[in-house]
Every structure is written in C-alpha cells, then in structure tokens.
Ligand SMILES: [Zn+2]
C-alpha cells in the first residue's frame with residue numbers, strides 16, 4: 001500500500017509499505033479520507049524521521065471483516081483515535097479515554113489501516129467520508145467533549161483562544177449551542193474562518209491587547225467561559241485574564257508547565273479551571289445527532305488533497321491559515 005512517510009525537517013514522501021493485516025476483533029479499512037492534526041506538526045517540523053506517519057483521524061470502507069463479528073465488508077466507518085482495552089469498567093461504560101490500557105490509531109495517512117471494530121463507529125450513507133473523519137475523531141470530538149465537561153447555556157459569553165482546526169471546532173459548537181463567541185488568534189485568515197463558523201467577535205492578539213478588547217466587547221464583565229486551544233503558555237495566561245468572576249477556563253491545548261498564581265488567577269475570583277481530552281465513545285451518537293440537526297461540521301474542512309500530494313497538504317497546515325486539511329487516498 002501507499003502511505004505517507006514523515007521524514008523530518010518538513011519533508012514528506014509517499015512510499016510503499018507492507019499492507020497491514022487485521023488481528024482478532026480487528027477490521028481492515030480502505031481509507032477514504034484522513035485528516036492532518038495540528039499535533040502532527042511537531043513531528044513534521046522536527047529533525048527526526050518517523051517509522052511511517054502519525055495520522056490518527058480517518059474514515060473509510062471495511063474491506064476485510066474476517067476477524068470481526070459486528071462489522072462486515074462494505075461498511076462505511078470512522079475510526080476513533082483512542083482505543084481502550086474493551087474490557088475494563090471504563091471501556092464498558094464507553095469512557096475509553098479513562099482506560100489504563102489504552103492505545104490508539106497511528107499511520108492513518110495510508111491506503112489501508114487496521115482497527116478494533118469496537119472503536120469504529122458506523123457512518124450512515126448521507127455522511128461523506130471527510131465529515132465522518134470529524135464525527136469520529138478529534139475534529140468534532142474534542143470540541144464536543146468540552147461542551148459536555150463544561151455545559152454551555154444560551155447567551156453565555158465564551159472565548160476561544162487559538163483558532164487552529166480544533167479552536168475553529170470550538171467556535172462552531174459553542175455558537176451552535178447558543179453562546180456569544182469571541183475568537184482570539186494571530187492569523188487574520190483563521191479569524192475570518194472563525195467568523196464564518198459562528199464567532200460573533202474576533203480579536204487579533206497581534207494587533208490589540210486581548211484583555212482590553214474582550215473587556216470592551218463584554219462591557220467589563222469578561223467571559224463566562226474561556227477555552228484555551230492554542231497550547232501555549234501565553235494563551236493560557238490570556239485565558240486566565242479574560243475569564244470573568246466565577247467563570248471557567250478549559251485547558252484543551254496540550255503543553256508543558258505554565259506558572260499560575262492560585263491567589264490571583266483562581267482563588268479571588270472563584271475561577272474553575274479544568275482539563276478536557278479527546279471525546280468518549282459514548283458521546284459519538286450525540287455528535288452525529290448534532291450533525292443531522294444542522295451543525296455545519298463540513299465547513300471546518302478547507303482543503304482536500306489526494307494522498308499522492310500529501311506534501312502539499314502538510315505545507316498548507318504548516319502555514320497555520322487553514323481549517324481542517326484532508327488527504328484522500
Ligand atoms: Zn489529533
């Protein structure tokens with residue numbers, strides 16, 4: 001099969017790799033679309049070659065179900081990026097991200113992947129494969145899980161700090177749920193996308209002071225909730241400054257240690273701070289419902305490239321101006 005080989009130093013090749021073979025309980029999937037995740041950019045820019053690629057968001061058609069019992073050949077499926085053991089109390093409750101023996105999808109920028117059938121949600125015939133990627137992976141999963149961890153009610157003032165593909169997903173979901181969304185980023189192109197996806201206000205943090213700007217928009221009240229989706233220390237600091245009294249900060253962008261002052265940042269204004277990771281498998285049907293009720297999930301996707309032009313796809317992601325970039329084997 002053909003697959004993307006990440007060579008490091010922003011070099012990408014599409015090469016021949018051996019076809020994967022399904023193990024017990026697994027299916028072989030012919031990938032129809034795979035999304036490039038922001039988390040892959042570190043490896044792309046770094047100086048080390050990967051064994052293959054770290055793609056982990058895809059959807060496709062089952063072409064070998066001989067080791068599976070639920071799925072059959074021809075089924076259209078998405079694949080969750082996080083796989084639990086399938087047996088523990090968390091997995092049985094559909095809370096696979098809490099499984100102590102979890103593993104996950106890798107090498108999804110390829111013609112073929114294998115995956116445990118229990119972590120492959122079926123797609124209905126009306127759902128295009130590229131949308132199916134978002135409905136079963138990070139693209140909608142991360143924003144949806146945040147909306148469950150910290151419920152949004154209509155009229156809330158919600159800021160999203162960082163409007164990469166995941167931040168854009170937060171703008172879409174939060175606006176759909178009735179929040180008045182303020183999007184903050186450095187990129188005018190991404191802020192324009194945020195507006196199209198439902199952000200009522202945009203703040204370019206390279207041009208204006210974000211604390212002043214949000215203060216003006218909210219008439220001094222600041223935000224009920226701030227979602228940090230940039231994964232940088234400055235973004236988290238900004239999030240803690242633009243949250244209002246008794247508000248909530250959701251940390252969503254992964255990063256290392258950031259110094260915070262409990263007294264100043266949390267205690268004296270009754271701030272709640274929480275983390276939120278990926279989505280849980282039990283939430284997936286509700287994500288599909290939102291799509292069928294009009295959530296414009298497909299609008300998060302701005303680019304499609306054939307797998308053979310994966311290098312171009314990674315370049316577009318690297319420019320940090322796009323929404324979701326899809327590769328199509
Ligand atoms: Zn990801």
Ligand SMILES: [Zn+2]
Pocket residue numbers: 084085086087088089090091092099100101
């Ligand atoms: Zn488990």
